[in-house]
Amino acid sequence: DTAVSQTPKYLVTQMGNDKSIKCEQNLGHDTMYWYKQDSKKFLKIMFSYNNKELIINETVPNRFSPKSPDKAHLNLHINSLELGDSAVYFCASSPQTGSNTGELFFGEGSRLTVL
Amino acid sequence: QQQVKQSPQSLIVQKGGISIINCAYENTAFDYFPWYQQFPGKGPALLIAIRPDVSEKKEGRFTISFNKSAKQFSLHIMDSQPGDSATYFCAASRGNDMRFGAGTRLTVKP
DSSP, X not given: OOSEEEEOSEEEXXXXXXXXXXXXXXXXXXXXXXXXXXXXXXXXXXEEEETXXXXXEOSOOTTEEEXXXXXXXXXXXXXXXXXXXXXXXXXXXXXXXXXXXXXXXXOOOEEEEEO | OXXXXXXXXXXXXXXXXXXXXXXXXXXXXXXXXXXXEEOXXXXXXXXXXXXXXXXXXXXXXXXXXXXXXXTEXXXXXXXXXXXXXXXXXXXXXXXXXXXXXXXXXXXXXX
């Protein structure tokens, strides 16, 4: 059973399009995240949700909008895609609210290529 | 502004050798310091972690050394194996906010 699953795994699209990446975790965790990994492998936090509530929102363009319908799901919608959005997007979850256990459980990533 | 600085960017070690990766952090509020291992095409996975109340933690061939006063910590991989070849990330967190270093690509030559 996949603990944190993302779809799609690969996404190739044209500039200007709108696309979504879905994430689901079956670990019963309270907190979910989106990270962006660029071509140099740098992992940058984008958003964090705790029990469907946004708790971290880094300096990310408004074109990126996370949505958490329930605490097991965190989707990422991107409007008006740009070349610089090409990256691997990782969803992650962690078990506890507030008190930090530290461990993030990552999905396998969604590689977005904008042409 | 990168809150966690990691070096080296890449590292080549012979099989059986010791791999050492270093990290430094700025924010003294961080209270959890994990290391993640990432293989190509996969997400990062927790390898080992330490809290600032201890100076060293060992799990098998992997050891974290932590220097709170210097705000530095390092990962030592003893008896490095080709299967250890991966990208390693240090991180620092407080609460739900985890920040990663830039990663070290480790290659262990047979």
